Amino acid sequence: MMQLPERVEGLHHITVATGSAQGDVDLLVKTLGQRLVKKTMFYDGARPVYHLYFGNELGEPGTLYTTFPVRQAGYTGKRGAGQISAVSYNAPVGTLSWWQEHLIKRAVTVSEVRERFGQKYLSFEHPDCGVGFEIIEQDTDGQFEPWDSPYVPKEVALRGFHSWTATLNRNEEMDSFMRNAWNLKPQGRDGNYQRYAFGNGGAAKVLDVYIDEDERPGTWALGEGQVHHAAFEVADLDVQAALKFDVEGLGYTDFSDRKHRGYFESIYVRTPGGILFEAAVTIGFTHDEPIETLGSEVKVAPQLEGVKDELLRTMNDPIVI
Secondary structure, three states, X not given: OOOOOOOOOEEEEEEEEEOOHHHHHHHHHOOOOOEXXXXXXXXXXXOOOEEEEEEOOOOOOOOEEEEEEOHHHOOOOOOOEOEEEEEEEEEOOOOHHHHHHHHHHOOOOXXXXXXXXXXXXXXXXXXXXXXXXXXXXXXXXXXXXXXXXXXXXXXXXXXXXXXXXXEEOOOHHHHHHHHHOOOEEEXXXXXXXXXXXXXXXXXXXXXXXXXXXXXXEXXXXXXXXXXXXXXXXXXXXXXXXXXXXXXXXXXXXXXXOOEEOOOEEEEEEEOOOOOEEEEEEEOOOOOOOOHHHOOOOEOOOHHHHHHHHHHHHHHOOOOOO
């Protein structure tokens, strides 16, 4: 199959169906030292659910962990094959012992230091909903500037994503999609892991695949404790349109129309591995809030402004930072 031009640039954001808004703040802000850069609401469907965005100071692509805290709406699901199973952050070399001690102090159960692809890492789960995380030691050259958090000293702070891990029970069709449609290049194997990278790799340019032939598929709908979709960065709307046109030409036609998400514009495709991929064009977070106060006020789509207070009362999912 002919490989398409290299239109996808790297990891943009990950979106996860979690438990409570406060549980997300407790982990992402108070434990991992991320900034809550935007509070808005889920743009699809009638039930009011937060959409929270966590990242560095500006919420740059490659740092954005976004959540739908769906417990109060009663959405349940199942983790399994065909999903992103771990989100890995970069940490400076020599800081894993600090992170291990810090996580324990914050009542997060964390692994011993492990090694994969020659890199040391820690793994743990979101205490409120069970989603997988890793912290990987990596030289800080070329990485994202961290948020100056009151909870985590800047010298040990996380510097955006290292990679995401997808769990599949087989990889043949997904491998073809990633190589030929999404311009990912195989980088080698380590046990049941296969590594792929955009370009020459680097911060937020790596996707790992873990093969577990016995793992049953996870659910696709919004459900607490599972990653809903993985978003990748493209340069502009013209590139996004060309990507969709050419990928459909390869036979992968399960694409959405373009959707305006307030802070980026997106198209979505269901991949042959089951994972929902998004190609996102960045708009940014400062067009409706100044940088100094990002994340301080709940933002909603213009058509919902008149009922925002009612929606917040109905949702009843308070946040205290």
